Amino acid sequence: MNTNIKQAEIDISDQYEKMRGEKVNVSYGDKQALFDVDVSIAANKVTALIGPSGCGKSTFLRCLNRMNDTIDICKVTGTITLDNEDIYAPSVDVVELRARVGMVFQKPNPFPKSIFENVAYGPRIHGLANSKADLEEMVVTSLQKAGLFSEVKDRMNEPGTGLSGGQQQRLCIARAIAVQPDVILMDEPCSALDPIATATIETLIDELREKYTIVIVTHSMQQAARVSQNTAFFHLGELVEFGTTDQIFTAPIDQRTQNYITGRIG
Amino acid sequence: MSLLSIFLIVLCIAIAGHFAGRSKALSSANGKASGLHSLPAYYGTYVLSWALFPPMALMALWLVISPSVISNAITSTFPVEVQSLDPAKTSLIYGTVESIADGLRQLNPDQITEVSKDISLLKPLLAENGIALASDGEAYMVTSALTMISTQNTSRLLLSIFVIGISLLCAFYAYRKIEPRFRARNRVERFMLAGLIAASTIAILTTLGIFASMVTETGRFFSSVPPTEFFFGITWDPRFASAGDTGSAGQFGLIPLLAGTLYIALVAMLVAVPIGLYAAIYMAEYASPTLRSIAKPLLEVLAGIPTIVYGFFALVTVGPFLRDISAQIAGIATGDVANFIQAQSVLTAGLVMGIMLIPFVSSLSDDIITQVPGAMRDGSLGIGATRSETVRRVILPAALPGIVGALLLTASRAIGETMIVVLAAGIAARISINPFEPMTTVTVKIVSQLTGDLEFTSPQTLVAFALGMTLFFLTLGLNVYALYIVRKYREQYE
Ligand SMILES: Nc1ncnc2c1ncn2[C@@H]1O[C@H](COP(=O)(O)OP(=O)(O)OP(=O)(O)O)[C@@H](O)[C@H]1O
Ligand SMILES: [Mg+2]
Numbered sequence: 001m002n003t004n005i006k007q008a009e010i011d012i013s014d015q016y017e018k019m020r021g022e023k024v025n026v027s028y029g030d031k032q033a034l035f036d037v038d039v040s041i042a043a044n045k046v047t048a049l050i051g052p053s054g055c056g057k058s059t060f061l062r063c064l065n066r067m068n069d070t071i072d073i074c075k076v077t078g079t080i081t082l083d084n085e086d087i088y089a090p091s092v093d094v095v096e097l098r099a100r101v102g103m104v105f106q107k108p109n110p111f112p113k114s115i116f117e118n119v120a121y122g123p124r125i126h127g128l129a130n131s132k133a134d135l136e137e138m139v140v141t142s143l144q145k146a147g148l149f150s151e152v153k154d155r156m157n158e159p160g161t162g163l164s165g166g167q168q169q170r171l172c173i174a175r176a177i178a179v180q181p182d183v184i185l186m187d188e189p190c191s192a193l194d195p196i197a198t199a200t201i202e203t204l205i206d207e208l209r210e211k212y213t214i215v216i217v218t219h220s221m222q223q224a225a226r227v228s229q230n231t232a233f234f235h236l237g238e239l240v241e242f243g244t245t246d247q248i249f250t251a252p253i254d255q256r257t258q259n260y261i262t263g264r265i266g
Numbered sequence: 267m268s269l270l271s272i273f274l275i276v277l278c279i280a281i282a283g284h285f286a287g288r289s290k291a292l293s294s295a296n297g298k299a300s301g302l303h304s305l306p307a308y309y310g311t312y313v314l315s316w317a318l319f320p321p322m323a324l325m326a327l328w329l330v331i332s333p334s335v336i337s338n339a340i341t342s343t344f345p346v347e348v349q350s351l352d353p354a355k356t357s358l359i360y361g362t363v364e365s366i367a368d369g370l371r372q373l374n375p376d377q378i379t380e381v382s383k384d385i386s387l388l389k390p391l392l393a394e395n396g397i398a399l400a401s402d403g404e405a406y407m408v409t410s411a412l413t414m415i416s417t418q419n420t421s422r423l424l425l426s427i428f429v430i431g432i433s434l435l436c437a438f439y440a441y442r443k444i445e446p447r448f449r450a451r452n453r454v455e456r457f458m459l460a461g462l463i464a465a466s467t468i469a470i471l472t473t474l475g476i477f478a479s480m481v482t483e484t485g486r487f488f489s490s491v492p493p494t495e496f497f498f499g500i501t502w503d504p505r506f507a508s509a510g511d512t513g514s515a516g517q518f519g520l521i522p523l524l525a526g527t528l529y530i531a532l533v534a535m536l537v538a539v540p541i542g543l544y545a546a547i548y549m550a551e552y553a554s555p556t557l558r559s560i561a562k563p564l565l566e567v568l569a570g571i572p573t574i575v576y577g578f579f580a581l582v583t584v585g586p587f588l589r590d591i592s593a594q595i596a597g598i599a600t601g602d603v604a605n606f607i608q609a610q611s612v613l614t615a616g617l618v619m620g621i622m623l624i625p626f627v628s629s630l631s632d633d634i635i636t637q638v639p640g641a642m643r644d645g646s647l648g649i650g651a652t653r654s655e656t657v658r659r660v661i662l663p664a665a666l667p668g669i670v671g672a673l674l675l676t677a678s679r680a681i682g683e684t685m686i687v688v689l690a691a692g693i694a695a696r697i698s699i700n701p702f703e704p705m706t707t708v709t710v711k712i713v714s715q716l717t718g719d720l721e722f723t724s725p726q727t728l729v730a731f732a733l734g735m736t737l738f739f740l741t742l743g744l745n746v747y748a749l750y751i752v753r754k755y756r757e758q759y760e
Contacts, residue, residue: 067648072554099650109641112664121659122649172645179649 015042051234108168110160122179166197287313304451533616542627580690
């Protein structure tokens with residue numbers, strides 16, 4: 001089925017492989033959403049997943065931290081590894097996996113709690129902080145990393161839902177960072193935001209890459225080009241092409257990729 | 267003319283107006299609906315609304331006001347010494363006159379003349395026509411009854427003329443206004459608005475009316491029993507009020523009833539809240555869609571079982587079971603097989619009421635929990651929280667205002683419940699902290715004070731209103747508190 005996938009293997013082989021998907025098939029009930037997808041996620045890089053609506057980007061992203069487990073009808077086969085360990089192995093603790101592979105969603109979804117409590121949520125449930133001061137420090141560093149601290153430092157006890165959309169999204173990123181994950185998955189993190197908030201988050205993603213491996217789903221070609229190093233193009237549940245962002249955007253091998261990035265497939 | 271026929275005539279005018287309006291609109295636009303401001307039917311509805319609603323409003327108003335006008339007019343025809351009697355007696359006489367009037371309507375003119383001459387004929391004649399009089403009646407009553415008949419006839423005649431006339435006038439007025447640019451659609455909107463406002467006004471006014479009558483009756487009660495005795499009295503012993511013996515003193519202490527009410531409600535809540543809430547969490551967060559689709563309707567059916575059925579269950583099954591099991595426990599512990607739980611007890615009532623409330627709690631809470639956005643759940647699970655952590659730390663806090671509201675609603679139900687208590691906890695008003703003994707509640711006593719052959723002006727009866735008011739304020743307090751909680755958390759979270 002995926003005989004025609006052309007991978008620019010040489011270009012990414014020098015990068016440490018943080019996660020890897022092999023022959024990933026996903027179906028919702030009778031409907032198959034992904035067909036034999038092979039993707040390699042390089043450490044400390046931003047990998048962008050692009051493709052037309054309904055092609056399975058979110059589905060694949062959700063496989064990477066097993067969020068698909070929460071959907072009853074969803075069946076995943078194939079292998080996905082994190083640091084060369086199969087995350088679908090029976091011995092894997094899903095909760096722990098999700099702590100290592102955190103997720104930020106399309107619509108900002110702060111909890112109905114104070115800003116502080118939102119960020120402290122992860123450290124609290126995972127028991128990461130040894131003392132109150134420890135916890136406070138974690139919250140502050142996470143907020144700083146998410147570039148939100150200076151804006152909210154005087155209102156830590158106000159509800160997180162009272163922030164602007166862009167601030168809420170950065171709060172959600174801070175919340176994910178606070179758990180000290182290795183990988184951060186982002187599903188269209190900017191689609192609900194205005195251009196200025198989007199620019200802030202893009203800068204943030206670029207900074208976060210130093211410490212974290214990032215996988216981002218986006219509908220914006222420009223965004224993929226701006227923030228990512230590697231890009232995977234999905235079409236109708238297949239991985240059509242995967243390579244460095246430069247290569248995908250300047251010299252796509254597959255005709256469908258070419259059509260998509262030039263705007264001919266919606 | 268009967269009210270029904272007046273209504274039917276007005277309805278015919280309105281329907282005719284509808285068709286006339288519609289066709290006038292169409293013909294004014296040369297048969298092309300596109301030349302009209304609104305759809306043709308709107309012009310019809312406009313005429314119909316005018317022809318129907320103002321006359322109906324007039325009719326309603328007339329029917330509300332005319333009885334009291336007529337009754338004043340009739341009372342003033344009574345002899346002076348009758349008019350100066352106390353109001354209760356006068357109204358009794360007025361009632362007699364009303365039934366005489368009813369009876370006279372069925373007699374022919376000859377009989378009426380006879381009756382006017384010889385009052386002793388009145389009672390037997392009316393009895394022949396199926397109307398039983400309490401007294402023989404007096405001459406002035408027949409005169410008044412005749413006046414009443416003629417006044418009522420005039421009133422009805424005027425009503426018919428006015429209502430039908432206004433209907434015709436309004437229909438004509440609306441019909442005249444129709445032309446292609448006339449904004450019938452927007453005018454119909456106003457009638458809709460007026461209708462909606464009228465409906466809500468009726469709802470509010472009836473509530474206020476009920477409240478006002480409660481307040482006056484309660485006031486009458488407190489004029490014979492001091493409020494301190496009622497609110498702080500610890501003995502409930504109203505005695506009997508036989509007719510004419512209004513002065514007989516009873517003791518109307520609220521405390522035992524209030525204590526019973528709150529105690530039983532508390533036990534019920536202790537049973538219903540944890541079980542109902544956990545069931546709701548399971549249903550909303552864990553159960554598979556198939557299980558949910560079966561269990562949820564089942565729970566809702568349970569919530570619809572009449573409380574008297576739970577009452578049977580308490581009386582026949584739970585009460586005796588608790589009594590027997592307590593006897594056995596006592597037998598094992600002390601060797602003396604004496605039941606320490608009585609068949610009718612606070613525990614039995616609370617337990618069964620709690621069972622009754624479980625579906626109520628779980629179904630309400632389930633709706634509230636499922637309303638928490640899925641994004642919250644994903645957000646929490648997506649950074650590695652377990653399901654129960656997510657429920658405890660994110661879902662429940664987010665749903666808390668709603669859940670508190672649901673619980674307070676449940677509490678009001680527990681407080682207002684009567685049938686289960688009568689059957690399961692008895693009707694003995696006692697103060698006790700022992701849940702194994704019978705106690706009773708405010709609602710049960712309201713029922714028992716109002717049933718039977720009682721004089722309606724005695725404190726023994728009026729106390730029911732004071733009890734009702736107390737319950738009203740209790741549940742009102744609960745609701746206000748619920749609102750306060752909901753507000754408080756809204757402010758914090760949204
Ligand atoms: N919960 C679900 N139940 C059933 N089918 C689903 C579910 N989620 C996704 N699908 C189906 O799987 C396919 C891939 O969906 P997915 O959400 O992964 O697409 P996507 O690439 O993220 O699209 P978009 O860009 O619009 O977000 C779609 O055909 C969709 O209808
Ligand atoms: Mg998607």
